Amino acid sequence: MSHDRAQEFDAIVVGAGLAGLYMLHRLRGQGLSVRVIEAGNGVGGTWYWNRYPGARCDVESMEYSYQFSEELQQEWDWSERYATQPEILSYIEHVAERFDLARDVQFETRVASADFDEKAGRWTVESDRGVFRSTYIVMATGCLSSPNTPEIPGLDRFAGPTLHTGQWPHEPVDLRGKRVGVIGTGSSAIQSIPHLAEQADQLFVFQRTPNYSIPAHNQPLTDERRAEVRKRYAAFRAENALMPFGFDTRVNDVAALETDPAELEAEYERRWEHGGLPFLSAFNDLIFDREANETAADFLRRKIRAAVDDPEAAALLSPDTVVGCKRLCVDTDYYETFNRPNVRLVDVKSDPIVEITPDGLSTGNETFALDALVLATGFDAMTGAISKIEIRGRGGLALSEKWAAGPRAYLGLQSAGFPNLFLITGPGSPSVLSNMIPSIEQHVNFVADCVAHARSQDSEVIEATAESEDEWIAHVNEVADASLYPQCNSWYLGANVPGKPRVFMPYLGFPAYVEKCRDVVAHGYEGFRFSPLPAVGA
Numbered sequence: 408m409s410h411d412r413a414q415e416f417d418a419i420v421v422g423a424g425l426a427g428l429y430m431l432h433r434l435r436g437q438g439l440s441v442r443v444i445e446a447g448n449g450v451g452g453t454w455y456w457n458r459y460p461g462a463r464c465d466v467e468s469m470e471y472s473y474q475f476s477e478e479l480q481q482e483w484d485w486s487e488r489y490a491t492q493p494e495i496l497s498y499i500e501h502v503a504e505r506f507d508l509a510r511d512v513q514f515e516t517r518v519a520s521a522d523f524d525e526k527a528g529r530w531t532v533e534s535d536r537g538v539f540r541s542t543y544i545v546m547a548t549g550c551l552s553s554p555n556t557p558e559i560p561g562l563d564r565f566a567g568p569t570l571h572t573g574q575w576p577h578e579p580v581d582l583r584g585k586r587v588g589v590i591g592t593g594s595s596a597i598q599s600i601p602h603l604a605e606q607a608d609q610l611f612v613f614q615r616t617p618n619y620s621i622p623a624h625n626q627p628l629t630d631e632r633r634a635e636v637r638k639r640y641a642a643f644r645a646e647n648a649l650m651p652f653g654f655d656t657r658v659n660d661v662a663a664l665e666t667d668p669a670e671l672e673a674e675y676e677r678r679w680e681h682g683g684l685p686f687l688s689a690f691n692d693l694i695f696d697r698e699a700n701e702t703a704a705d706f707l708r709r710k711i712r713a714a715v716d717d718p719e720a721a722a723l724l725s726p727d728t729v730v731g732c733k734r735l736c737v738d739t740d741y742y743e744t745f746n747r748p749n750v751r752l753v754d755v756k757s758d759p760i761v762e763i764t765p766d767g768l769s770t771g772n773e774t775f776a777l778d779a780l781v782l783a784t785g786f787d788a789m790t791g792a793i794s795k796i797e798i799r800g801r802g803g804l805a806l807s808e809k810w811a812a813g814p815r816a817y818l819g820l821q822s823a824g825f826p827n828l829f830l831i832t833g834p835g836s837p838s839v840l841s842n843m844i845p846s847i848e849q850h851v852n853f854v855a856d857c858v859a860h861a862r863s864q865d866s867e868v869i870e871a872t873a874e875s876e877d878e879w880i881a882h883v884n885e886v887a888d889a890s891l892y893p894q895c896n897s898w899y900l901g902a903n904v905p906g907k908p909r910v911f912m913p914y915l916g917f918p919a920y921v922e923k924c925r926d927v928v929a930h931g932y933e934g935f936r937f938s939p940l941p942a943v944g945a
């Protein structure tokens with residue numbers, strides 16, 4: 408592809424999800440020329456791709472939304488406590504229209520590579536629809552955007568539709584009267600299974616590892632609730648930003664191991680009745696102490712036994728792992744669905760899947776005739792989308808080489824040796840261990856302010872130093888190791904993708920992280936080096 412005809416911009420942003428759109432808004436507002444490049448043919452990212460039945464957020468709508476515009480948060484009406492995928496997508500489309508963003512997005516274009524030209528101090532970005540050059544490049548490519556398709560022999564020979572939850576078709580899928588198989592029992596499966604069970608004639612759920620799930624107790628949002636939050640939206644956001652994970656987790660700063668059994672049970676029961684992710688904040692030692700965690704696990708296993716009629720199915724659905732070290736799921740009627748006569752739970756841990764045939768699926772001991780297959784098999788998380796782009800920094804260093812033993816980035820924002828390349832919610836930042844929209848906004852604001860700072864000083868090349876990166880990574884690992892998170896085979900660790908290095912990727916440190924970033928700025932962007940762009944033709 409000819410580089411002579413490259414389109415020139417100040418900044419290229421890859422991805423038109425919540426992160427890419429806000430990045431565009433901020434950089435354009437600073438007078439930069441920006442082009443967003445998006446593989447899909449619409450805005451929304453996660454909420455554009457994940458159209459499976461039952462998809463909705465698990466952080467409450469009035470918190471899982473942008474706060475950069477007071478008018479926007481005052482005017483948008485969320486209809487439910489947890490918004491559905493169509494509602495979130497129409498919100499993002501509204502934002503794109505309201506701030507006139509789509510005119511700077513090039514859709515249906517996939518970025519293949521990005522090379523840093525040290526002489527010019529510019530990035531060359533190649534895509535399947537053109538070449539671009541820019542001073543800055545921002546990877547707003549998403550933490551959960553690269554679908555993980557299992558390598559099961561025969562998968563490509565299945566005659567019926569094979570539907571990955573993360574790439575669900577746009578046209579309606581009619582599963583009525585069909586024999587449907589679902590592989591996986593993570594959040595996507597747990598949300599979709601009750602809906603699939605209503606449609607399908609027979610539903611087979613192929614479970615390798617059970618997960619803990621808390622009822623959402625979803626409900627319509629009343630005018631009173633909306634008004635109550637709106638009356639003090641900024642204060643509501645500020646209070647929640649101080650809580651672990653960055654949303655109203657109803658923090659209870661008491662240790663489970665110091666609580667008497669009756670109160671322990673009562674607190675878990677209150678959390679179960681309240682619903683959703685705040686269950687994990689019932690006590691302050693749950694994610695640090697195995698014995699404390701076991702009290703929560705015991706409570707949840709009893710709930711599963713109470714919900715599921717068949718004791719054998721209940722036992723299979725009961726995890727023996729640490730609560731929360733795989734992301735806690737939030738459901739509506741998940742466990743109850745296994746009481747339906749048309750739903751069967753199949754344990755593929757003891758009897759693994761051996762192949763997919765044109766008309767079904769075989770385990771070692773049994774064959775299942777299927778008309779449709781749903782892959783709720785998750786994502787190559789945190790690094791998947793970035794690693795699919797061939798990125799070369801100073802001296803031609805490939806990011807894939809640098810990250811061969813696991814991702815390395817200072818504050819999850821920049822990797823040393825890759826000047827002017829920014830990551831939004833990159834590995835080493837709280838990202839998936841936080842309410843992601845505020846975390847996205849915080850990263851975008853950091854990057855936009857940092858770029859403005861650099862330009863105001865005529866030192867437009869910004870790069871993290873190797874020393875600051877090393878220190879930060881050591882800290883990220885130290886914090887993770889003090890918790891129970893590294894104890895499960897989770898996607899946080901890359902354990903769901905064969906061959907991926909096992910490194911705990913997100914930073915368990917919200918809200919301390921935000922404070923750290925403020926500190927870095929207060930100390931003149933400590934840990935980042937600024938230098939002028941090379942003279943043209945130098």
Ligand code: FAD
Pocket residue numbers: 421422423424425426427444445446447451452453454455457462463464465466471516517518519547548549550551552595792795796831832841842843844847
């Ligand atoms: P994404 O929304 O993933 O957008 C990235 C975009 O980049 C995609 O559109 C993709 O097509 C594009 N892209 C990637 N690579 C390329 C390339 N090479 N070329 C061109 N384009 C590219 N988080 C929460 O905090 N709360 C929730 O309730 C919640 N629910 C979720 C539910 C589901 C089903 C999933 C999968 C995730 C959920 N998340 C949730 C996490 C969610 O991903 C984030 O909240 C948020 O939507 C991420 O936005 P983003 O813009 O960073 O990335």
Ligand code: NAP
Pocket residue numbers: 463464465466551557558559572590591592593594595596598613614615616734736737755760783784785786839898903
């Ligand atoms: P996931 O949590 O990674 O779950 C994938 C499932 O597929 C697991 O049960 C896994 O089993 C199974 N699996 C993978 N390969 C398999 C194979 N070869 N054979 C059998 N089983 C296999 O993915 P996800 O459910 O898509 O969720 C990913 C993340 O997206 C969530 O953790 C959450 O952060 C986000 N999300 C949020 C919501 C929400 O409620 N708002 C909804 C969906 C997703 P093993 O565990 O044994 O590997």
